[in-house]
Amino acid sequence: MKAIICDSYGPPSQLKYIEVENPKPAADEVLIQVKACSINFPDTLIIQGLYQFKPEPPFSPGSDVAGIIEAVGENVKGLKPGMEVIALTAYGGLAEKVVVKAKVCFPKPPQFSMVNAAAFMMAYGTSYYALKNRAKLKEGDTLLVLGASGGVGLTAVELGKLMGARVIAAASTPEKLALCKKYGADELINYTEEDLKSRVKQLTNKKGVNVIYDPVGGQYAEPALRAIAWEGRYLVIGFAAGDIPKIPLNLALLKSCQIVGVFWGAFAKKFPMENMQNTMQLITWFGEQKLNPHIHATYPLADAPQALEAMMQRKVSGKIVIEM
Numbered sequence: 001m002k003a004i005i006c007d008s009y010g011p012p013s014q015l016k017y018i019e020v021e022n023p024k025p026a027a028d029e030v031l032i033q034v035k036a037c038s039i040n041f042p043d044t045l046i047i048q049g050l051y052q053f054k055p056e057p058p059f060s061p062g063s064d065v066a067g068i069i070e071a072v073g074e075n076v077k078g079l080k081p082g083m084e085v086i087a088l089t090a091y092g093g094l095a096e097k098v099v100v101k102a103k104v105c106f107p108k109p110p111q112f113s114m115v116n117a118a119a120f121m122m123a124y125g126t127s128y129y130a131l132k133n134r135a136k137l138k139e140g141d142t143l144l145v146l147g148a149s150g151g152v153g154l155t156a157v158e159l160g161k162l163m164g165a166r167v168i169a170a171a172s173t174p175e176k177l178a179l180c181k182k183y184g185a186d187e188l189i190n191y192t193e194e195d196l197k198s199r200v201k202q203l204t205n206k207k208g209v210n211v212i213y214d215p216v217g218g219q220y221a222e223p224a225l226r227a228i229a230w231e232g233r234y235l236v237i238g239f240a241a242g243d244i245p246k247i248p249l250n251l252a253l254l255k256s257c258q259i260v261g262v263f264w265g266a267f268a269k270k271f272p273m274e275n276m277q278n279t280m281q282l283i284t285w286f287g288e289q290k291l292n293p294h295i296h297a298t299y300p301l302a303d304a305p306q307a308l309e310a311m312m313q314r315k316v317s318g319k320i321v322i323e324m
């Protein structure tokens, strides 16, 4: 089979598109013929050896896949060859075939295209867990989303509106903000041009926002936290800007607010039933056309390094998907 291979940690330009042996499923695994795999920011870190876990090279990056089951291990029940599935794996998805544990495979709802299915799980799963389980977002809350046009950011805008919040979207360009508006944002802030804290205060009658969704970190985290409301919830999603902010803790005391960590992948592993409930709700909303993944672009497998590069260059809105 053809695969994108990382044979030593480094930038996307170092990845190779080569022929490798087909993987074989163990007793509790399934072999999937991959039809689509979306790119997530962690993929750009994994290939550089900068993520929380470091797979031993050679390996293929890519975690969010949709495809057709080709073979199943002898202990696998309920899944069989020919079934269309969505699966989340740590890596291995940027290949024509991937082996995953049967327990991380879900039947693909027929209303999903392969591209939408690959773009769905991590982005919506993370934002729904963050807003529902961690922030306990309520109807009428004000929600500030940083990096609001990005893969997870745009789903937070969309879900925030669906859950009844007033959504303030912050992003770096007018084009990205226009997309956030299309996805329901009530207010827009260009944080490369406007002062984030004073603009949020202005938009909220000096009260601040109830919930902040932050997948960016870096220089925007502290001004955002300074614009949080009394008893607000600040969701720590990720650090796409590169720097992990060091926050003066007196800010949490002064607003009686919570700084709340969000690690969706670990939640999904530790609490599969709760994650399944969230996933079923998201699939229902998708079926009712209340959710609509934004596909920025699709690329063939051979061009996956360019897709990863575009994400690192901050050039992507919504999701990019690799089609096999």
Ligand SMILES: NC(=O)c1ccc[n+]([C@@H]2O[C@H](COP(=O)([O-])OP(=O)(O)OC[C@H]3O[C@@H](n4cnc5c(N)ncnc54)[C@H](OP(=O)(O)O)[C@@H]3O)[C@@H](O)[C@H]2O)c1
Residues within 6 Å of the ligand: 039, 040, 041, 042, 122, 126, 147, 148, 149, 150, 151, 152, 153, 170, 171, 172, 173, 176, 215, 216, 236, 237, 238, 239, 240, 241, 242, 262, 263, 264, 265, 311, 312, 313, 314, 316, 317, 318
């Ligand atoms: N906690 C969890 O469970 C979980 C799950 C999934 C993802 N994440 C994390 O969430 C973050 C976003 O992931 P994603 O897949 O949504 O990525 P993405 O699509 O690339 O979105 C990241 C956004 O961050 C902003 N940004 C600011 N500075 C940047 C920089 N130097 N390089 C790249 N982007 C920059 C960009 O928006 P502007 O240009 O508008 O600023 C971009 O749209 C990552 O840190 C990822 O690891 C966490």
